[in-house]
Amino acid sequence: MVKYASAVSGDEASAEDLVQEAWLRCDRAAKAEPLLQPARLLWRILRNLSIDRGRRIAIQSRTVVASQDDPRWENLPDDRLSVEDLLIAREELVLIQRVLDTLDSRTRTAFEMHRFEGAKLREIAERLGISITTAHGLVAEATRLIRAAARRD
Structure with a gap:
């Protein structure tokens, strides 16, 4: 399951956390009502969590984080009034x-x-x-x- 989460999310470091979160969510669902196919639900939850994690990583990688000395600042529009x-x-x-x-x-x-x-x-x-x-x-x-x-x- 860890390998699957790592492959789908693209984040090896958080794969174990994703599996644990999926397990906890599946466990909560099982306590609320009896599950007919708990393994299937566990894999589905893991898949959804992994996809969400992959999307968050993609968004974060597009965010510009730089110091003011970074030349990329020159290309950003200035929002101050003249x-x-x-x-x-x-x-x-x-x-x-x-x-x-x-x-x-x-x-x-x-x-x-x-x-x-x-x-x-x-x-x-x-x-x-x-x-x-x-x-x-x-x-x-x-x-x-x-x-x-x-x-x-």
Whole structure:
């Protein structure tokens, strides 16, 4: 069984562990209900565990693990914002803040709950004591005003 697990999983080092795990699972199944063909079940469990182990090894081998001095880092995309992108984002936030400052408190609260807190329209309606349709209208109005200000800017 160890040779079989090793061949199927491609991992000699964990083959004995796979056989032991298969045995334990088969034993648990036998305690739950009588088995008609326990040997067959044991081999099936071992096969499935070995295949899963082989898949995990394949996935792990594709994972890049390297120090920052490794030349492979040069080929990876940089996820940091450029200074220009950072400045543009800050300008957009200032613009949004200016528009939010002009809104009445109910519209502003509805928009902030929806966009910043991720609240659903139902939650906004309950908190503000309004209908879901009204909550939707408030969020839509704030969004429209922000987009219009962005287009003008």
